[in-house]
Amino acid sequence: MTWMAWRQTRTSAFVTAGVLLVVLIALLITGVHLNNEYTAYRHCLSLDCGVLRDRVAGSYSHVKLIGALLIGGPAILGVFWGAPMVSRELENGTFRLAWTQGVSRRGWITTRIAVGALETVVAGGLLAFAFTWWSKPFDLTSETRMAPAIFDQRGFVAVAYALFALALGVAASATIRRTLPAMATTLAGFIGVRMIVQFLVRPHLMTPLTKISALSQRQPDVSFLFRPGSGLRLVADSHPQLPNAWALGAKLVDSSGHGPSQGFIAQACSALLHISPSSPSPHRKLGPPPPHIIAATGQCIHNVGLHFHEAISYQPESRFWAFQWLESAIFVGLAVALLGLAVFWVRKRIV
Amino acid sequence: MISALTATGLGKCFGRKWALRDCTVEIEQGRVAGLVGPNGAGKSTLLNLMAGLLAPSEGSLEVAGNRPAIDEEQLGRVGFLAQDSPVYASLTVADHLRFGAHMNPRWDRAFAQERVTAIDLDPKQRAGKLSGGQRAQLALTIALAKRPELLLLDEPVASLDPLARREFLAALAAYVAEHGISVVLSSHLVADLERVCDFLVLLSAARVQLAEDVDTLLARHRRIFGPRRDLDRLPSDLRVVWSSHTDKQTTAVVRTDGPVLDPAWQIEELTLEDVVLAYMGGSAEAEPPARPKLGVAR
Known part of the structure; x- marks a missing residue:
C-alpha cells in the first residue's frame, strides 16, 4: 500500500520538490550574502553603523516574499493534496478497485495519510528551517519575531499549519465525498481557524506582560x-x-x-x-494644528x-519558542482529531 | 462445505428506498452463478454487499465462509470487478500490476504478466487510454491474479462490443474451468450468462424471484399453448409464471415438477432467456386456492 500511496502523490511530490529546490538555492545564495552584510554591521566600529544596519534591514525585499509560501503553502497543500484524497477515488469509482484488494480500508487510509503527512513534514520542515535561517539578520536588526505576520514565517509553526491543512482536507474529502466542495471547505476552514487562532487565541496563550510608562x-x-x-x-x-x-x-x-x-x-x-x-471647522486645511x-x-x-500612566500589555520576544510550541500543539492536536474523523468515516460511514 | 454465498433476509436501503429486500439465497462453492434482472433490480447492490463495499441494512451475509471485508485475509479471498471496470486513468498497465502485487499477499505475478501479454496490452500504456474492452480485461487480470476463491463481476460485459464480449467471457470460462473457483456475475442480458452459468439468481423489484440450478430450471419450466381456456382450472402442480390470451388461444409459461399431462395443451421446451423473460414479465399470478389435481388413470 505504501507504494501505491507514493505512486499516487508522486507527480505532485516531484513538482513540490522542484519548486522547493529552486527556493532553497535562492535562499542559500542570498542568505550567505545577507549574513556577510550582517557580520559587517556587527563588527562595525565607526559612527556610521546605522547605515550598515539599514542596509541589512532594507535588502532582499523580493526574496522576503518567499515567506508567503509558509503562509499560503499549507492552504495549497490542504486543498490540492488533502481534499482530493478520498473524494477523487469516490468520483472516479476507483475506490471499488482500491478497497476490494487485500488491504483493509483502515490500512488504505492510514497509509495514504501517513505518506502525505511525511511529505508535508519533510517539505514544510525544509522550507521553514531554511527561511528561519535566512531571516535571522532581519530578526536581529529590524523585525520582531513575535509580530503576527512574522511569527508565522519563523520556526516550525508553519509545519503544524500544513499538517492541520492536510488533515482538514482529508476529513472534508471523506465526509463531503466531492472534490470541489471539499477543496472550498478546506480553504475556508483553514483561513478561518488560522484567523481565529492568530487574533483570538495567540494573544492569550500566555498571560501578557504589562509595561507602565509615563505619558x-x-x-x-x-x-x-x-x-x-x-x-x-x-x-x-x-x-x-x-x-x-x-x-x-x-x-x-x-x-x-x-x-x-x-x-x-x-x-x-x-x-x-x-x-x-467653538472651533468646528470641518473644512480646515490639513497641516499642523493652530x-x-x-x-x-x-x-x-x-x-x-x-x-495616570500608559499601560501596554505585550508578549515579549523571549516567549517566541514557547509560543511556537504552544501554537504548534494546537494545530497538531486539531490535525490528529480531524485525521481520526477521516479514518473513522472511511471505515464506517462510506457504505 | 463452505458456500460461495449465504444470504439470509438480506436487505439494503438507501434513505427510504429499498434496493434489495428479503434476499435469502445460497450458492454452493464452485458454481458459476448468473445474476439477472432489469436495471435497478438490485444486482449491483447485492454484488457490492458481497464485496464489502456496502454494509447490509438488515439480515446477514457470508461470502466464501466469512462476512464480507471483515479482514484482509477475507478481502484477499474475494475478487471483485466493479461495473465499468474502474482503473486509475493516469497509471500505466504495468503500474496496475505493481498495484495488485503490493495490495495482495497471494498475488500471482507470473500469471498477471502472462495474461497481459496474452491479451496484447502494452505495459507502458496509460489505463485512461485503453479501450473499454482492454480496460475490462486489465481489471479482470487484477481480479484473477490475486487468486480469489470467489470472483464477483458486476456487469462485466455491458459496455463491450460483441467481439470483446465473447473474448471476455471465453477468458473467464477458461479460467473457471481450469481453477474451479466460484463466480457470481451479473448481466441484464441472459444470452451472456447462458454460455457460462450453471446457476441463476433472478432479481426483480429489489427481490429474489428465482434462485436455482440452470438445468433444474430448464427442466421445470414449460410453455403450454392451446385453445383459449381458463387457467384457474389447471392442475395444482402447475404454477403459472406468465400467461397471455388471444381470442382463440391461451399461452402460458408454467412451472412443474413433473410432465404436463393434459393432452389439450401443446408443450414446448424453453430457453433460459424465455424463463427469465417470463418471470420478468411480472405476471406471476397469485396461486389460486385448491384446484383439482389431474392424475393419470393407470
Whole structure:
C-alpha cells in the first residue's frame, strides 16, 4: 500500500520538490550574502553603523516574499493534496478497485495519510528551517519575531499549519465525498481557524506582560476622541510599538489600575474642552494644528500624566519558542482529531 | 462445505428506498452463478454487499465462509470487478500490476504478466487510454491474479462490443474451468450468462424471484399453448409464471415438477432467456386456492 500511496502523490511530490529546490538555492545564495552584510554591521566600529544596519534591514525585499509560501503553502497543500484524497477515488469509482484488494480500508487510509503527512513534514520542515535561517539578520536588526505576520514565517509553526491543512482536507474529502466542495471547505476552514487562532487565541496563550510608562508630550501616546453629548475621551495608543515584543494594546491607568473618569478629564483638559465646541471647522486645511490647540493638548496630557500612566500589555520576544510550541500543539492536536474523523468515516460511514 | 454465498433476509436501503429486500439465497462453492434482472433490480447492490463495499441494512451475509471485508485475509479471498471496470486513468498497465502485487499477499505475478501479454496490452500504456474492452480485461487480470476463491463481476460485459464480449467471457470460462473457483456475475442480458452459468439468481423489484440450478430450471419450466381456456382450472402442480390470451388461444409459461399431462395443451421446451423473460414479465399470478389435481388413470 505504501507504494501505491507514493505512486499516487508522486507527480505532485516531484513538482513540490522542484519548486522547493529552486527556493532553497535562492535562499542559500542570498542568505550567505545577507549574513556577510550582517557580520559587517556587527563588527562595525565607526559612527556610521546605522547605515550598515539599514542596509541589512532594507535588502532582499523580493526574496522576503518567499515567506508567503509558509503562509499560503499549507492552504495549497490542504486543498490540492488533502481534499482530493478520498473524494477523487469516490468520483472516479476507483475506490471499488482500491478497497476490494487485500488491504483493509483502515490500512488504505492510514497509509495514504501517513505518506502525505511525511511529505508535508519533510517539505514544510525544509522550507521553514531554511527561511528561519535566512531571516535571522532581519530578526536581529529590524523585525520582531513575535509580530503576527512574522511569527508565522519563523520556526516550525508553519509545519503544524500544513499538517492541520492536510488533515482538514482529508476529513472534508471523506465526509463531503466531492472534490470541489471539499477543496472550498478546506480553504475556508483553514483561513478561518488560522484567523481565529492568530487574533483570538495567540494573544492569550500566555498571560501578557504589562509595561507602565509615563505619558510623554513628545510622542503622544494618547489620542483624543470627541463624542457629541459625552464630551471628551482619552484613548490610549491603539497600536503601541515596543521593540522586541508583540504589543497587544494599551490603556490609561492610575496607581490602583483604574482609568480616568469623565469628571477628571473634564477638569484636567478644561482648556481643550473650551476650544473644541467653538472651533468646528470641518473644512480646515490639513497641516499642523493652530498653536493654541497644541498648547491646550500639551496642558491636558501634562495634567492627565500627573495621575495616570500608559499601560501596554505585550508578549515579549523571549516567549517566541514557547509560543511556537504552544501554537504548534494546537494545530497538531486539531490535525490528529480531524485525521481520526477521516479514518473513522472511511471505515464506517462510506457504505 | 463452505458456500460461495449465504444470504439470509438480506436487505439494503438507501434513505427510504429499498434496493434489495428479503434476499435469502445460497450458492454452493464452485458454481458459476448468473445474476439477472432489469436495471435497478438490485444486482449491483447485492454484488457490492458481497464485496464489502456496502454494509447490509438488515439480515446477514457470508461470502466464501466469512462476512464480507471483515479482514484482509477475507478481502484477499474475494475478487471483485466493479461495473465499468474502474482503473486509475493516469497509471500505466504495468503500474496496475505493481498495484495488485503490493495490495495482495497471494498475488500471482507470473500469471498477471502472462495474461497481459496474452491479451496484447502494452505495459507502458496509460489505463485512461485503453479501450473499454482492454480496460475490462486489465481489471479482470487484477481480479484473477490475486487468486480469489470467489470472483464477483458486476456487469462485466455491458459496455463491450460483441467481439470483446465473447473474448471476455471465453477468458473467464477458461479460467473457471481450469481453477474451479466460484463466480457470481451479473448481466441484464441472459444470452451472456447462458454460455457460462450453471446457476441463476433472478432479481426483480429489489427481490429474489428465482434462485436455482440452470438445468433444474430448464427442466421445470414449460410453455403450454392451446385453445383459449381458463387457467384457474389447471392442475395444482402447475404454477403459472406468465400467461397471455388471444381470442382463440391461451399461452402460458408454467412451472412443474413433473410432465404436463393434459393432452389439450401443446408443450414446448424453453430457453433460459424465455424463463427469465417470463418471470420478468411480472405476471406471476397469485396461486389460486385448491384446484383439482389431474392424475393419470393407470
